[in-house]
Amino acid sequence: MSDAVRTSVPAAAAIRAPSVGGVAVHVRGLRRVFGPRAVLDGLELTIGRGEFVALLGASGSGKTTLLRILGALDGADAGEVLVPEARTIVFQEPRLVPSKRVLANVTIALPRGQAERGRRALSEVGLEGHADAWPATLSGGEAQRVALARALVREPELLLLDEPFAALDALTRLRMQDLVGELCRNHRPAVLLVTHDVDEAVRLADRICVLRDGQLVTDEPVAVDRPRDPGDPAFAALRRRLLTDLGVHPPGTAPGPDHPTSPAPLV
Structure with missing residues (x-):
């Protein structure tokens, strides 16, 4: 990455910059402080173009803070952040405008005359027949x-997902995971998924990071063949390692010296 596009991050917002080479996101020395506590403290992260990264961490570890900084919804106190100009966020709640029909919600951030583009996006998510429906239905x-x-109709280079399936029932969550995986393979944005669900992270991601004490303590590629089955020994072994890194020790394992003896909440 060229030094010409690197700059310090002001407290107001993350720096916008075009992707350079094969890198979509570059974070170096990121620090964010709330009161006496540094939630992010010298964090380093790189996400390649088209790469799907899942971020795990206990409650209050700074997962959503990092996502908000990358999405320019929050500022940083120090460090460098390079992100694409074209980026979108999907939150846990759909945040649809109740007074607009479905198609108008999809095209809300686009210039006028983009209805056909919006209909294609609805077709991709299996809702081509719902263009005229109201969100309440x-x-x-x-x-x-x-x-x-x-989010995808804007053709983002970076897609930020903040626990987007947490409010769904188990069966719908699995279907949505399959849909997101397919859409991301088709559109190829860089993706950062914040989740508390270890199985979800292993099922979807190319790489998984664990955030603890303001830094990434785990940054590991997912070497599990697709389609990924929780019964696969490689899937189960990676799940166990991640749970240990999160301070949650599966039955039959003992906590190591660097981990707490009681489970950490994963929310």
């Missing part, structure tokens, strides 16, 4: 699919 899974269509 949608199920939770349908509303979240509209939110995904709204």
Whole structure:
């Protein structure tokens, strides 16, 4: 990455910069302080173009803070952050505008005359017949699919997902995971998924990071063949390692010297 596009991050917002080479996101020495506590303290992270990274961490570890800084919804106190100009966020709640129909919600950030583009996006998420529906008539899974269509219709280079399936029932969550995986393979944005679900991270990601004490204590490629089955020994072994890094020790394992003896909440 060229030094010409590197600059310090002001407290106001993350720096916007075009992707350089094969890198979509570059974070170096990132620090964010709330009161006496540094939630992010010298964090380093790189995400390649088209790479899907999952971020795990206990409650209050700074996962969403990092995502908000990358999405320019929060500022940093120190460090360098390079992100693409074209980036979108999908939150846990769909955040649809209730007074606009589904198609208008999908195209809300686009110039006028983009209805056909919005219809194609709805078709991709399996909602081509819902263009004229009102948000109040949608199920939770349908509303979240509209939110995904709204994010992807802008053709982002970086897609930020903040626990987007947490409010869904188990079956709908699995279907949404499959859909997101397929959409990301088709569109190839860089992806950062913040999640508390270890199985979800292993199922979807190319790489998994664990955030603890303001830094990434784990940054590991997912070497599990697709489609990924939780019964695969490689899947189960990676799950056990990640749980240990999170301070949660599966039955039959003992806590190491660097981990707490009681489980940490994963929310």
